[in-house]
Amino acid sequence: xLVQVPVWLWVDEETWRPESARAEVPGGSVSVTAAPRSxxxxxxxxxxxxxxxxxxPFVVGRDDPAAPSPECGHTYTRASAGEPGGVYELGLxxxxxxxxxSSEGDGGELDPLVTSSSAEFDVVxxxxxxxxxx
Numbered sequence: 001x002l003v004q005v006p007v008w009l010w011v012d013e014e015t016w017r018p019e020s021a022r023a024e025v026p027g028g029s030v031s032v033t034a035a036p037r038s039x040x041x042x043x044x045x046x047x048x049x050x051x052x053x054x055x056x057p058f059v060v061g062r063d064d065p066a067a068p069s070p071e072c073g074h075t076y077t078r079a080s081a082g083e084p085g086g087v088y089e090l091g092l093x094x095x096x097x098x099x100x101x102s103s104e105g106d107g108g109e110l111d112p113l114v115t116s117s118s119a120e121f122d123v124v125x126x127x128x129x130x131x132x133x134x
Contacts, residue, residue, distance in 0.1 A: 001123045003076050008069040009041050010055030011094065029103040034096040034113055041074065044088025044121070049074050080123040087120040 001007055018035040041049040055072030058065075068075065080088045093116050101107035 001076060001121055003079055003123060003125045005075070006066070006068040007074050007076070008055065008058040008063075009039075009049060009051065009072045009074065010057045010069075011036070011039055011092070013054060016054035016094075030100060031102075032098065032100045032110075034098045036094050037097045037112075038095045039072070040093045040095070041072075042089075042091035042093075043074050043076070044080070044083070044090050045076060045078065045123075047074060076123045078123075079125045080121070085120070087122055089118055089120050091116065091118040 016036050018033055020031060020033040022029055022031045036054070037052070039051045039054065041051070043049060049072060051072035053071060056069060058069070076088075080086060093114050096113040096115065098110040098113050099107065100110060
């Protein structure tokens with residue numbers, strides 16, 4: 001990643017979908033569904049980017065690499081070289097809305113579920129060199 005170049009953030013659509021499970025016992029059943037609702041990206045530079053959806057994937061040839069993401073993104077303003085280990089640790093917390101329903105018609109919401117993941121990235125500066133012809 002480069003300083004001052006927009007970073008597009010997104011969660012793969014295969015991951016950003018509701019998940020359901022059903023348990024049956026004699027005389028009844030219960031279904032539980034967890035649906036993703038928000039993504040909080042800890043960028044490693046002290047910034048947190050909160051997105052209400054999965055974000056939009058960057059597509060080469062369709063999207064302008066100099067343009068910020070229209071849905072979820074961040075622009076680093078300094079390199080990671082001065083950080084411990086020389087990298088930024090990027091973290092992602094996805095909050096899931098959890099609901100349940102029984103075969104008897106009961107149902108409701110449970111406490112939200114948060115799943116987390118992280119990765120390390122180098123953020124570097126790129127500088128051009130102009131040489132005068134002589």
